[in-house]
Amino acid sequence: MGTRLAGKIAIISGGATGMGGAASELFAAEGAKVAIIDRNGEAAAATAAAIRARGHIAEHWVADVSDEAQVEAAVKAATARLGPATVLFNHAGTIVIKPFLETTVQEWDWLHAVNVRSMFLMTRAVLPGMIAAGGGSIVCTSSISAVAATPMEVLYDTTKGACHMFARAIAVEFRDRNIRCNAVCPGFIRTPHGLREVADLGKLGVDVSGAALAAQQGRIGEPEEVAKAALYLASDESSFVNGTHLFVDKWFYGDVSIPGLAPFLSPVDRGRGVERSSTEWGSTLGARKIHAHPLATVARWFPAPSLLRSATSSPGGEEGRQVLLALPLFSSKRLQQRRRRNRVA
Structure with missing residues (x-):
């Protein structure tokens, strides 16, 4: 077992599968007590059980992290079981892919609830205990879509732009209380979310073929690679890193920096x-x-x-x-x- 998160208690929203699941496993392997909060109870239970089978500590709670009451209840229960969180990984998120003029107000509200309001609710619920514990690290999953743009993803791109500034604003407001907040920004990653994005964009005529992805970022990324970046931001190794946006995209972002x-x-x-x-x-x-x-x-x-x-x-x-x-x-x-x-x- 590693020790990079030894003694820390980590709450991970969306921590059942994909990049969130990889982070749950890695954080636990590095010594953290992990609380998985996810709406997919079956997957969350399976991930927590797999972590415990390896001799690490993990529990799970089922919650829709866009719902205030469910977030408050889950964080309260996790705190009672494991102690106040000193690491929060705001990872829960989803995507809407369709032509902008076909999107609805309901889709806009739903996507912002899952991708943006969830960060607000989770962070607000966790921060008092984190401050009382002497400080900690918050990591938010943003995206290359916070600074780039893809046709058919206006709603998603907007939510990730909000994530970018949320992380930076929390960093500024709470740095004097030993709280750090950073964002990890993946490119195209081999997860259910990422593969669905590629498939849906392809159906709408956007070239995201294997050749196109190879040209853009060399290859598709793996969830463990994003988890390792989140681990760095969560750990004391990044103690002087605050309000930053860490891209995990093999320089995809750099290739689009000149308009x-x-x-x-x-x-x-x-x-x-x-x-x-x-x-x-x-x-x-x-x-x-x-x-x-x-x-x-x-x-x-x-x-x-x-x-x-x-x-x-x-x-x-x-x-x-x-x-x-x-x-x-x-x-x-x-x-x-x-x-x-x-x-x-």
């Missing part, structure tokens, strides 16, 4: 002029998540801060070719002048 560019460039293309035919552009658009990002991200790839400009040209007399140019935006001196003006203002 409009990433779908069309391979890693070796970045930082120099690259040609792509219009057909190549169109064939990759649906398979990529694209989002705007501050200029600082661009600076990682170019010696000086740059903007990327798309221009139509006809190299070699061919029509319909696109040339991407990396153009210097500011010299170092001009950047310093701008910073000074901003400080004065």
Whole structure:
């Protein structure tokens, strides 16, 4: 048995299967007493039993974590049985995949209840005991969808954006009480949730084939890899890490950091002029998540801060070719002048 969570009591919402189940098993193996709170009672009982069979400590409670009364009752029971939580993993979540104009208010409310209100209810229920115990760590499952966007997932993307800021806001408000709060942000992972997402997107015409996923993040991730990231954030090894978003996506997020560019460039293309035919552009658009990002991200790839400009040209007399140019935006001196003006203002 490991000792990275020795002496800690961990409550894991959605801890029965998938990434949550992997976290329940790993946290227990690293010495934590684990309380699984999940609406799937059969799966939660099976996971808890498997953990106990390995000589570790785990109990389960059945609850809909979007329901205030059920959350309060489950947390109270877990605290009475195991003690006040010093680790909370807000993992419970689900997804709605459909064209935006076909979504309903009921689906919006339901998804926000499961993905967002559950974090609020669980955190509010756990925090008083965690503070009284001297502090602890809260980990929330966000997603690459908090900073990227996929067609047919407007509702889901919105909930994960909320998760991103929830984790950061809790971190700021409670850091003086020895509470840390961070988010773990998976890419496409081999779980029932992840595989259903891939299947449903494919049915709606979004290219998430094996080849597309290989291009985006190398391969599909495994739930244990996300659990290990959550373990780090839950443990004292991350004692000076607070309010951060830890991506577990093999740099999928990095590949979409420049608006409009990433779908069309391979890693070796970045930082120099690259040609792509219009057909190549169109064939990759649906398979990529694209989002705007501050200029600082661009600076990682170019010696000086740059903007990327798309221009139509006809190299070699061919029509319909696109040339991407990396153009210097500011010299170092001009950047310093701008910073000074901003400080004065």
